[in-house]
Amino acid sequence: MKKTLLLLVSITVSVLAMSQSTDNSSTKPKLDLAGRAADHLMIQYGSDSWTNRPDSVRTGGFSRHFNIYFMFDKPFKNNPKLSIAYGIGIGSSNMFFKNTYVDVKSNSSKLPFTNVDSANHFSKFKVVNIYAEIPVELRYYSNPVDPGKSWKLAIGAKVGSLVKTYTKGKNLVNKSGNTIYGTDYKVKESSKGFFNGTMLAVTGRVGYGIFSIDAGYQFNGVLKDAVGPTMHKFSLGLTISGL
Numbered sequence: 001m002k003k004t005l006l007l008l009v010s011i012t013v014s015v016l017a018m019s020q021s022t023d024n025s026s027t028k029p030k031l032d033l034a035g036r037a038a039d040h041l042m043i044q045y046g047s048d049s050w051t052n053r054p055d056s057v058r059t060g061g062f063s064r065h066f067n068i069y070f071m072f073d074k075p076f077k078n079n080p081k082l083s084i085a086y087g088i089g090i091g092s093s094n095m096f097f098k099n100t101y102v103d104v105k106s107n108s109s110k111l112p113f114t115n116v117d118s119a120n121h122f123s124k125f126k127v128v129n130i131y132a133e134i135p136v137e138l139r140y141y142s143n144p145v146d147p148g149k150s151w152k153l154a155i156g157a158k159v160g161s162l163v164k165t166y167t168k169g170k171n172l173v174n175k176s177g178n179t180i181y182g183t184d185y186k187v188k189e190s191s192k193g194f195f196n197g198t199m200l201a202v203t204g205r206v207g208y209g210i211f212s213i214d215a216g217y218q219f220n221g222v223l224k225d226a227v228g229p230t231m232h233k234f235s236l237g238l239t240i241s242g243l
Helices: 002-024
Strands: 039-050 064-075 082-097 100-102 113-115 121-141 151-173 186-190 198-208 211-218 233-241
Touching: 039 082, 064 121, 064 233, 082 100, 082 151, 100 121, 121 198, 151 211, 198 233
Parallel strands: none
Antiparallel strands: 039 064, 039 233, 064 082, 082 121, 100 113, 121 151, 151 186, 151 198, 198 211, 211 233
């Protein structure tokens, strides 16, 4: 997972370096970027995972994220193939668990991850973290005049502030898998006390036109220090963006 992000970053840095060298050694006419949008939406969807999980943290199913940002794009005057972009938005991470109850409301000093194989449990159970985020990207476009027909590369970072954490369990079943209250039965519990209030991540993207493959790695812990295992979030997904 880390190798995927490092590969994206390495490719981006190499292309940026080559582009800078080429543009500085040539005398091309100045490009007209008057028709290029300066701001836009960036939408991301894909998979999430927690790295370095112990056996007690039994994730399962398709854990996923959905992020939406409003971005401002500022091309470099001396090299319009490069730009800096920054923005603000909301990011959400949905981690699904298999026969495991995560008691976010617990009064204990450590976050409990309880095995419920032999007890009543929810057939679907997830932990949701919602962040207010500020992303920043250094971008490269092969065709800066028309980003919709351009290869694009980006490396960046984002900082997030935890807004809400909650668990959602659906369809309580017994140890034989038979529903107890019906498949529409749901329970939500909310508390962000065990989770790190600040999220710090490095990001990378590679794509063409409005589509790109993105990856991100949260290098500070998902949980606060000493309340549970030191785990980091890795994300891999699809970005839709005008720039």
